[in-house]
Amino acid sequence: MLMRTLFLAIAMLFSLISDQSLAATSAEQIQQATRAFVQEWADQRAKEGLKIAFEVGHIDSRLSLADCDKPLDAEFAGSPLETTRPSVLVSCSGKRPWRMYVSLSLEVHGPALVASRALARGERLSEQLVTTQSVQLNASHKGALFNPEDVNGMMMRRPVSAGTMITPDLLEAPDAVERGDHVIIIARSKTFSIRSRGKALAxxxxxxxxxxxNLSSARTVKGTVVAPGRVEIPM
Known part of the structure; x- marks a missing residue:
């Protein structure tokens, strides 16, 4: 009788240890957490007029992470609006914490500024030279622009064809001073400033x-352009 009781106790102990070792977070649970997180994010973006399509990447079914005694956390590892292959960081903050990255295939479509016609290098933009169209916003990691006022007066760094999405890297601010321009030189300290007239050399x-x-002293000085026709020199 004693041997039988001892045998049952040992069997129960091994069973408990086995159950604990088998308790794990499965690949399916991680996929579900990822999918739920991205779907919630997509629903929020839909309210902003964006269309989202995504697919969670493959996770090896043999994956076995520690069982999590708390709901799984998920967040984007980077900006999902700047890549078609973002990663989602899924993590457990429970007693046996862990983290893993899940790949994602993502398309984000929405309205953004595009060239209304072919634009040349150095051409100064106006609101009439851009239009708003639905494009894949995350097709370029360089970002998108949405407000025509943000590009008004900017210069094209390189030529583009009609329909090209306008991204910040395509634009540069126009020169505020040009070589030979007469400018106001402002020599400024904490307590006072002195103004004189000068000529830009570049x-x-x-x-x-x-x-x-400096047209008064004929001295050449270096300053910072603070506004069109104005150069400031610290004292």
Whole structure:
């Protein structure tokens, strides 16, 4: 009788250990958590007028991570609007924490600015030269632009054909001063400033440095373009 009781106790112990070792988070659970997270994100983007199509990447069915005693967390590892293959970080914050990345195939379609006709390098944009069309926003990792006012007055860095999505890398600010322009030189300290007239010796945009000749002293100084026709020099 004692041997039988001992045998049953050992059997129950091994059974408990076996059950605990088999308790795991399956690949299907991770896929479900990923799918639910992305679907919720897609539903929110739909309210903004975007159309989302996605497919969760394959997860090896043999994967076995520790059982999680809390709901699984999920978040994008980067911006989903800048790539067609974003990753979702799925993690467990329970007693036996773990993290893993799940790949995703994603398409995001929505309205953005495109060229209304072919545009040449150096051409200055106006609101009439762009139009809004539905495009795949995440086809380029360079981002998209949505407001025509944001491109008004900007210059094209390179030529594009009609229908090309306008991205920030295609644009540059026009020169605020050009070589030979007469400019106002502002020598500024914390307590006062002195103004004089000068001549720009090169082209430069706002925020860039440029050499200018002081017309009063004939000295050449370097300053920062702060506005069209204005160059500031710290004292």
């Amino acid at each position: 082209n430069a945009s706002v925020g860039e440095q440029v050499l200018v000749e």
